[in-house]
Amino acid sequence: MKESWRWYGPFDRITLPEIAQTGATGIVNALHEVPYGEVWSEEAILARRDDIANAGLDLEWVVVESxxxxxxxxxxxxxxxQLFANYRQSMKNLASAGIKTICYNFMPLLDWTRTQLDAPVKRGGTALRFSEPHMAAFEIHMLEREGAEADYSEEVRAAAKAWFDASTEGHRQTLLNSIMSGLPGAFDRYDINGLREALKRYQGIGRAEIRANYARFLAEIIPTAEELGMRMCVHPDDPPRDILGLPRIVSCEEDIAWIMGQQDARSNGLTLCSGSLGANRRNDIPAIALRFADRVHFAHLRNVAKEADGSFQEAAHLDGDTDMVAVIAAILAEEKRRRDEGREDADIPFRPDHGHELLSDIGSGTHPGYPLIGRLRGLAELRGVIRALTHEKGKHA
Structure with a gap:
């Protein structure tokens, strides 16, 4: 497994020398400054690749995200x-620079969604949190989305109203800002009215329509990926449930099976995000890892602790509800299978995801969910699991 680290390039407060000290050698990066739909030029890609490679730190750009x-x-x-043509040209430009793994998502309008960016953690530090009552308060009382009440239980609606009635304008603005924070490279940041207008453009588009549009995207893109020897890996929905009345279609094992079946090709792959999938009570993450192992091209390893009302909070990487040891064992088994086949892509890049803000992380202004110390702790814990599992395999071989 190739230790990697998400870096936001010139937008990141964390530097390449700091990343090198974590021990990671793979950089996960994107040209966040390029507006959606425009071509990533070969010159811009090469400039970013060379900035990373020529830093003298034994780092390389291994995954595009997103x-x-x-x-x-x-x-x-x-x-x-034209949009499909631009996307394919960006793929070709990346491939010509030797960057052949692309993580992407098909979440409508918003990417990952949290309602609190600084939830307290036992013994100190903060974590990202998704509160079902706070999301309900946002949808029902702030956004006033028609039909939102039907998406929440009576208990959650009552808690939402209690929070809203007690909240100040500052509390509501903080909630809006938290929900908007999952758009690291987007140029759109919505206020309430702007979000209402954006949602209108999705009126009449349900699950079947989103699936059909995604199937068309795959049909347009995967043949090019096959020609280029690229690995496209879809990121699951986060959270794995409908948001703002918009359908989410990459939320469970059945969804992933449908996606893989649309284009039965190695290039049509999966980003195994144990945290996103782990927030869905129906999902057995180790089982999903085993079932789709041959299509896993990239892994986000993190953990969440779920609550009865649908809320969840980022847990430490080896805590939470997902058996991280079993997930890593599944990835290692797939890597061995690939090596036995003589494949060059045997090593699967992974990164520690959504760390807690700890110690000097607090107040440092890093991207929400992407602190230095918290992710370093996560990487160290994951590294220990990997070393233990590979040591035992070698010992008993």
């Missing part, structure tokens, strides 16, 4: 030929 998909493609709106 090459974003324009909202018109997700909505199936208008003549999409």
């Amino acid at each position: 090459l974003p998909i324009h909202e018109n493609i997700k909505r199936g709106e208008g003549d999409l030929s």
Whole structure:
């Protein structure tokens, strides 16, 4: 498993020398400054690649996260030929620079969604949190989305109203800002009215329509990925449930099976995000890892602790509800299978995801969920599990 680290390039307060000290050698990066739908030029890609490679730190750009998909493609709106052509050209430019793994998502409008960025953690530090009552308060009382009440239980609606009635304008603005924070490279940040307008463009688009639009995207893109020897790996929905009345279609084992079946090709793959999938009570993450192992091209390893009302909070990497040791064992088994086949892509890159803010992380202004110390702790814990599992295999071979 290749230790990797998400870096936001010129937007990141964490530097390449600091990343090198974590022990990670793979960089997960994107050209966040390029507007969605435009071509990533070969010159810009090479400049970023060389900035990383020429830092003298034994680092290399190994995964793109993300090459974003324009909202018109997700909505199936208008003549999409140029957008698909631009996406394919960006893929070709990346491949020519030797960067052949692309993580992407098909979440409508919003990427990952949290309602609190600084939830207290036992013994100190903070974590990302998704509160079902706070999300309900946002949808029902702030956004005033029609039909939102039906998406929440009576108990959650009551808690939502109690929070809203007691909240100040500052509390509500903080909630809005938290929900918008999952868009690290987007140019759109919505206020309440802007979000209402954006949602109108999805009216009449349900699960079947989103699936059809995604199937078209795969049909347009995967043949090019096959020609280039690229690995496309879809990121699961986060959280794995409908948000703002918008369908989420990459939330469970059945969804993943449907996606893999649309284009039965190695290039049509999965980013195994144990945290995103782990927030769905129906998901058995080690079982999903085993079932789709041959299509896993990248892994986000993190953990969440779920609550009865649908809320969840980021846990330490080896805590929470997901058996991380079993997940890593499944990845290691797949790597061995690939090595036995003589494949060059045997080593699967992974990164510690959504660390707690600990010690000097607090107040440092890093991207939400992406602190230095918290992710370093997560990487160290995951590294220990990997070393223990591979040591035992070697010992008993």
